[in-house]
Every structure is written in C-alpha cells, then in structure tokens.
Amino acid sequence: MSQNLCIGLAGLGTVGSGLVEMLQKNHDEILRRTGREITIKTVAVHNIAKKRDLPAGVHLTDDAMSLADDPDIQVVVELMGGTTVARELILRAMRNGKSVVTANKALLAEYGREIFALAAEKNVALGYEASSAGAIPVIQTLRDSLAGNHITSVMGILNGTSNYILSEMNNNGFDFPTALKAAQDMGYAEADPSLDIDGQDAAHKLALLIRLAWGVHYDFSKLSIEGIRGLDPLDIQFAREFGYRIKLIGQARDENGKIEAGVFPALVHHSMLLARVNGAYNAVRIEGNAVGSLFLHGLGAGSRPTASAVLGDLLAIARRDEVNSAEANTGFIDALPDAEILPSDETISPWYTRATVRDTYGVLRDIATVFADEGISFAQLIQKAASQDDCVSLVLMTHDTTGTAIKKATRRLYEDGTLLVPATCFRILAASGNEAEGV
Amino acid sequence: MSQNLCIGLAGLGTVGSGLVEMLQKNHDEILRRTGREITIKTVAVHNIAKKRDLPAGVHLTDDAMSLADDPDIQVVVELMGGTTVARELILRAMRNGKSVVTANKALLAEYGREIFALAAEKNVALGYEASSAGAIPVIQTLRDSLAGNHITSVMGILNGTSNYILSEMNNNGFDFPTALKAAQDMGYAEADPSLDIDGQDAAHKLALLIRLAWGVHYDFSKLSIEGIRGLDPLDIQFAREFGYRIKLIGQARDENGKIEAGVFPALVHHSMLLARVNGAYNAVRIEGNAVGSLFLHGLGAGSRPTASAVLGDLLAIARRDEVNSAEANTGFIDALPDAEILPSDETISPWYTRATVRDTYGVLRDIATVFADEGISFAQLIQKAASQDDCVSLVLMTHDTTGTAIKKATRRLYEDGTLLVPATCFRILAASGNEAEGV
Numbered sequence A, B: 001m002s003q004n005l006c007i008g009l010a011g012l013g014t015v016g017s018g019l020v021e022m023l024q025k026n027h028d029e030i031l032r033r034t035g036r037e038i039t040i041k042t043v044a045v046h047n048i049a050k051k052r053d054l055p056a057g058v059h060l061t062d063d064a065m066s067l068a069d070d071p072d073i074q075v076v077v078e079l080m081g082g083t084t085v086a087r088e089l090i091l092r093a094m095r096n097g098k099s100v101v102t103a104n105k106a107l108l109a110e111y112g113r114e115i116f117a118l119a120a121e122k123n124v125a126l127g128y129e130a131s132s133a134g135a136i137p138v139i140q141t142l143r144d145s146l147a148g149n150h151i152t153s154v155m156g157i158l159n160g161t162s163n164y165i166l167s168e169m170n171n172n173g174f175d176f177p178t179a180l181k182a183a184q185d186m187g188y189a190e191a192d193p194s195l196d197i198d199g200q201d202a203a204h205k206l207a208l209l210i211r212l213a214w215g216v217h218y219d220f221s222k223l224s225i226e227g228i229r230g231l232d233p234l235d236i237q238f239a240r241e242f243g244y245r246i247k248l249i250g251q252a253r254d255e256n257g258k259i260e261a262g263v264f265p266a267l268v269h270h271s272m273l274l275a276r277v278n279g280a281y282n283a284v285r286i287e288g289n290a291v292g293s294l295f296l297h298g299l300g301a302g303s304r305p306t307a308s309a310v311l312g313d314l315l316a317i318a319r320r321d322e323v324n325s326a327e328a329n330t331g332f333i334d335a336l337p338d339a340e341i342l343p344s345d346e347t348i349s350p351w352y353t354r355a356t357v358r359d360t361y362g363v364l365r366d367i368a369t370v371f372a373d374e375g376i377s378f379a380q381l382i383q384k385a386a387s388q389d390d391c392v393s394l395v396l397m398t399h400d401t402t403g404t405a406i407k408k409a410t411r412r413l414y415e416d417g418t419l420l421v422p423a424t425c426f427r428i429l430a431a432s433g434n435e436a437e438g439v
Helices: A012-024 A027-034 A065-069 A085-096 A105-122 A138-145 A159-174 A176-185 A199-215 A233-241 A301-319 A325-329 A361-374 A403-415 B015-025 B027-034 B064-068 B085-095 B103-121 B138-145 B160-172 B174-184 B199-212 B233-241 B301-320 B325-329 B361-373 B403-415
Strands: A005-008 A037-044 A059-061 A076-078 A100-101 A151-157 A246-253 A258-271 A282-286 A292-299 A350-358 A377-385 A391-398 A426-430 B004-010 B037-044 B059-061 B074-076 B099-102 B151-157 B244-255 B258-269 B281-288 B292-299 B351-358 B378-383 B393-397 B424-428
Touching: A005 A012, A005 A065, A012 A027, A012 A037, A012 A076, A012 A301, A027 A037, A027 A301, A037 A065, A037 A301, A065 A403, A076 A085, A076 A301, A085 A100, A100 A301, A105 A199, A105 A325, A138 A151, A138 A199, A138 A282, A138 A292, A138 B099, A138 B138, A138 B301, A151 A199, A159 A176, A159 A233, A159 A246, A159 A282, A159 A403, A159 B199, A199 A246, A199 A258, A233 A246, A233 A391, A233 A426, A246 A282, A258 B085, A301 B138, A350 A361, A350 A403, A350 B403, A361 A377, A361 A391, A361 A403, A403 A426, A403 B004, A426 B378, B004 B015, B004 B064, B004 B301, B015 B027, B015 B037, B015 B301, B027 B037, B027 B301, B037 B301, B064 B085, B074 B301, B085 B099, B085 B103, B099 B103, B099 B301, B103 B199, B103 B325, B138 B199, B138 B281, B138 B292, B151 B199, B160 B174, B160 B244, B199 B244, B199 B258, B233 B244, B233 B351, B233 B393, B233 B424, B244 B424, B351 B361, B351 B403, B361 B378, B361 B393, B361 B403, B403 B424
Parallel strands: A005 A037, A005 A076, A037 A059, A076 A100, A258 A426, B004 B037, B004 B074, B037 B059, B074 B099, B258 B424
Antiparallel strands: A151 A246, A151 A282, A246 A258, A282 A292, A292 B292, A350 A391, A350 A426, A377 A391, B151 B244, B151 B281, B244 B258, B281 B292, B351 B393, B351 B424, B378 B393
C-alpha cells in the first residue's frame, strides 16, 4: 500500500470546495484513520482563469479527461455534475483501473447499469455515498449494516429544497411562490428549481436506494414522479387540522417480490419522525424484517455535509487497496436483474381528497355514491364554510384504496359537474412500527 | 475464499435465537450479498439438556471454549454476555486466528484495551455493531461514514429500558415504581434492573462510542454515571411545563482536545428529535465539523434488531477474507492513547433545579444571594402553590453554569436550612444545529 493516495478532483463548486477545505482542516485526523496522506494532484475546472483558493502544489486544468489518463492519479472524484462529460470521465477513469467517488445521483440513476457493470468488470471501487441524502450514510447502511435483512420498505425526504419550501409554507403560512422565493433567497433553490420541486432529484436518489435495498435495477424512466409545484396552502392547512404535515416523499416497498416505488407529496402523521424533518434536512426511514424500523436524519446538501460523505468514501478506499467491487459497489455478488414493477397507483393506502363543490343539497350523496361505486370508504370528512361564491371545500380522508380508484372516482365527479374543479388528492403515508412521539 | 463461512455461536438466548432465525429466514438474500453459505457448526449453551429448535446438523455443546479451538470454525459469535467466560472465549478465539463478533458492551467497555490490542496483533476482525444501540449502525457510522470528520459531540439515548420507563412516566403520569413494573411486565426490564436504570449499561455503550469518535481509550471507571432510579414525577411534570422531556442521556464532547463525558438524566427540549424518542427505542445524535448534525433512531434491543447488527458484522467478514484489523476494529491505525478527561461537572450547560422551601418571606432572596455568590444566573423561575404542609416547590432554570457550581449552591442552601430537602438538579441538554420541529 503506497503511503500517499493521489486523487484527481473534477469540479470545484460548492461540494468540491468543501472537500478541499475538509481535507486540509481534518488532515491530522484523516491520517490517524488511514495511515496515508490523501493528496489532490489536479483539479479540473470549467474556467481555468478564475482565481482559486487551493493548497500549494495542486495543478489546475480545464481538461477533465486528463484526470482519467494521469497514471499518478489513483482515484477520480467527480463533483462536476451532469450526465455527459461526467459519464465519459467516470467510464474512462474506471477503464484505466482507477477508483471513482461521485456525488452524481442523476448519472447513477440514469446510467447506473453501465457504470456499475464496468466497475465490477474492472474491479475498481465506486463510492457514491454523497449521491443520496447528502451527509446521511444511507448507502453504507443499506449495503453493509442491513445486509442481513430482507428490506420491506424505504421511504424518505430526499430533497432538501422541496422540504424547505414545504416547511416555510407550513410554519409561516406562505403560499408556494413566496416559499419558493424564500428558498431561492437562502440559496437552497436554483433559479430554475424544476429538478427539485418537480421530484426528479428525489427520484434519482430513490432509484439508487432501490438498487441497494433489493439488488435490482429499476428503470428510472418508469418511476412514478409527482412534485410539489403549485401546492395549495389550503391543503397544508387542512392536513394540519387532521394532524398531518405534507411532505415530498420518495417511497419504495417490496410487495411480494414486486417493487412499488414513486415520488409524491403525501400526508405524514405528526407522530412519525418523518413529519418532524424541518427545513433543508433530509431523512430516510428503512424497514427490514430484522432491524424493524431505522430512521436516519441529517443535512441533505451543502458544501461540508456532502464533502463529509465524499470523504467517507475516499477514506474507505484509502484504508484498503484490495477491492471486491461487486460488494463494494452494489452489495450484491452478481449482475442485477431488472425489478419487477408494481405500478404505484395499484398499491393501497389511505388517501386525502379535497373537493370543491357547490353548497347545495345532494352533493354529498352524489360523491358518496361514486366513491362507494369505486369501492372507496371514508374514514373522516370535513366540510368548510362556504366562500363568497357559494363554493365549499370538502375534505375526505379515505380508508385503504388505490390511486387508480381515487383518480377514477374524482375524475367521474368532475366530469359530471359535481366537482367545480378537479380534486386534489394525496396519499397518506402508512408505516408500520412504533415511532410515536411521547405526546 | 472458501465457499462456506463456518461459525461457532456462544449463547442461545434472545439474541442468539434471533440470529439463528434470521440466518435461516434470510438465507437466499444473504447468499446473494456474500456469495457464501454462512453455516453454524456448533452452538455453546449453558444447559445442554434443554430442548432447542436448531437447524439440522448443528452441534450443541456446553463447552464454550471448544468453539475457540475448533479448526473448522472461522468466526466465533459471542452472545453469552458477562465478562469472565466471554472474555476468555474471545481472547482464545483471536489467539487461534479466528474473527469474533460480539454484542458484549460491558466486556468491550471494561476490557476493550486488551481485546482490541489482541485483535490488531492477530490481524483478526472484531465486529461489535450489536454492542451499542442495538440495530442502529452507529459503530459503522462513526468508524467509516464519518471518518473524514472531526467529531465534536456524541449524545444519545442508549438504554431502551430507562427510556421505556421515562416514556411511561411522561405519557401516562406513572410514578417510578409503577413505570418500572410496567417495563418488567413488558419484558424490557430485568428482575434486577440496576444495570439499566442506574446508567451503567448506557455508560458501557458510551465508552465504545468515545473510542470510535476520537480514537482514545476512556477509562470506564472514570465515567460519570447517574441513573434515573426514583425519579420524581414532579420533575417530569415541571419539565413539560417548560417544553422539555426528561431523558437518560449519554453524552461525550470534545472540549479543546479533552473529552467530557457522562451519563445523566437531562432535560431535552421538545424541538430536538432526541425528545421524540419513545418507548424502547434508542437514538444517537452525532455532531461533526463536516457532517453537521446526524441523528440515528432505531430499536435498541430485542431478538431480531440485535441480530440485524450481528448479521451486518458477519456479512462484512464473509465479504472479505483479508482483514486490516486496526481499521476494521477501531478505525484508527495505531494503538489508542488514553483520553484526556475533562470532568463532567466542570463543563457548562444550563441547569434545572427544583427546590422545596417554606413559603415564607425572604426565601427567594436567600436563594438568589447564594446562586449569585456562586456565579449562577437565572433564566426562568416558577413557584408552585403551597402544599398542605406549607412547603412550596421552586423551579429554577439557569443560564450556562457548571455542575460544580450548581451542586455547591444547592448544598449550601440545604445546609443553611433554606431548602427543606436536598435540591433536585438536572442538566438541560444543549445542542447546536437546527433540528427544530415545524411546529
């Protein structure tokens, strides 16, 4: 084992800068834990002319591919993002026998099959703890700690931007545009926030967690994805009246060997720890047949927290030269089969439905008739006072039913004129285990 | 790498039985994750005559030491507990080149230096995830995931029995004996509950976490330990009025290179996730200079949850034959130095004090004078109505001060007759980071 571990870093944005900072700040402790110096030989950046604050002796280049070809570099750390140059860089580095550490969830979700297969073929380590839920060690937990479990469900708050927006709406009564603006002002949301608020970012992470939990390849393009864009504060308020928070949830469950998965806004009961995840934090709740329920909570993004996860992977590589890549990367010995997919709308859960109706005699009877016709029964119902234009909001909480049934019933009611606008429908998160707060 | 991993199991109580069960139930998934059959050759039990439900072909013995001497056995799993036979078994197994997995927190806390040194010398793996916080992967998280951090604090609810008792007192208004009885009826507490309610069990776990967080050996006999025996329901009730729960906390902090550590009942503000840990659950909150705050929550004991942690260790051993024991075991390359210890009473935090005084003129002035004299200032104060014998309870919430100052001030007030009984004093847990609930 050579004394130094020589790395090439692609990308010097928020996370790359955090990594450089923490490697310097925690130098002595890292040395105590690995016995090796971890040195950055070269950093690849887009704009080489820009002034950078780097340790002495670090080379700068604007040719990311040169990291993959440099024989001195043992590990390429890819923190540039995107799925074009980053993909080419990672594949090339692995073909040249180098280990790779990446935070690139989009790349691994969309091109994971190709990348994991090459890592196994070349017997190189692929570290990607930073690609899911930031500083939370969920990759390692699923791959290693819970390896003796049959995992039954993984659910989480996997996007800090959306969670910040939902927290602002919930805590401060903001409407969606105001909360989004607040997130942008805080630096939590991009100028174009689509990837975050429309659920794709959470879905990328969920795809990675499914691979680790069940050893299957879930085609990302088949994931059911709904975001929180335009969420009505009315629903936040009604949910609270029933004791719930609305959260953007990524969830995957094993239903008799089929995987049901999706990203969607859902009502989470306040007694669940997931309901208590505030601001830009992320959290993951895993259920397994041995572990019961395990809940992990931490910062989902940011310079230092993401660097913490990158460092964990780097130190694991520094600590052992020998790689058995199948285990080190996916946690499974063989190439992964395709997941058998159970469409999200065919699984059952309780649902929340808000309907806007004319405040007239017989409306409730009409709704009850159609719901009964679709096999849906009510658990609770509240009717809010009529607004000035004689419309009222009805909130219906159902017993277990399918998304298909809910959507069909509410569409029928809209089409026959009972509902004045299309209904708003959210799942109510169901979880076994006892996390109830000591109220 | 041989196809089978052959283990010897010492102890077939709650955890041992859970391990046997999960190895059978999850056989196919374990094989997919390791490529190896994990087979139990021999189980050592105390009473060999008792009927056992074991897979065909498993040998029974009442000679635990024979596991350490059997050349077929590659890993000894020690789930018998105690610090005499278990210690001898583990040391002998390691001397014979075998890896060891254990859930024995008392043994590792009290004899850790000897055991870790031998593991390093013999280059064998020592897995002990199950020894701290049950199913929560806190060992792996500190050793591996957070290895690139400087850890600033570790605090947790590390004993499920005490937490169950405190939850029952908080949620149901039980007094201590009733809540203890309830815990015993549920099987959470032993007939002699001392190890749990007096804090030793939590302290054993804390000693292990200190080793992993800072790479130091903290002499267990020097740990400050207070339990919850005889806790007065009055304090639970007053704490609630200020927005706090009382929890039995194990805490260790790095104060400029010195380690301040102890187990004590403390007031935890309801906005912290630690306050939401209910029943027999455990939780650990770790702060590091990169990760920020990370919170892990899961079952702290029980057959299957503890077996989940044992299995994680076993599978890690099955996945790699080569061991670099320093890393695999403590996460540090060199032998660990002794911790520099900062006595718990010399560190600062806010304090809660309940004083019982005669309801007469001047009492408050006398208390304020003595507190000021000891450099303590008040944040809040409430006085409860006089009881029938003319006593009143005063609750004082202080600003940051030391345990030494609080104890000195309250002792002076008792000795001079101002307090009718010795004061009850608890720390108020201070945590950085923002975990606040979305109220």
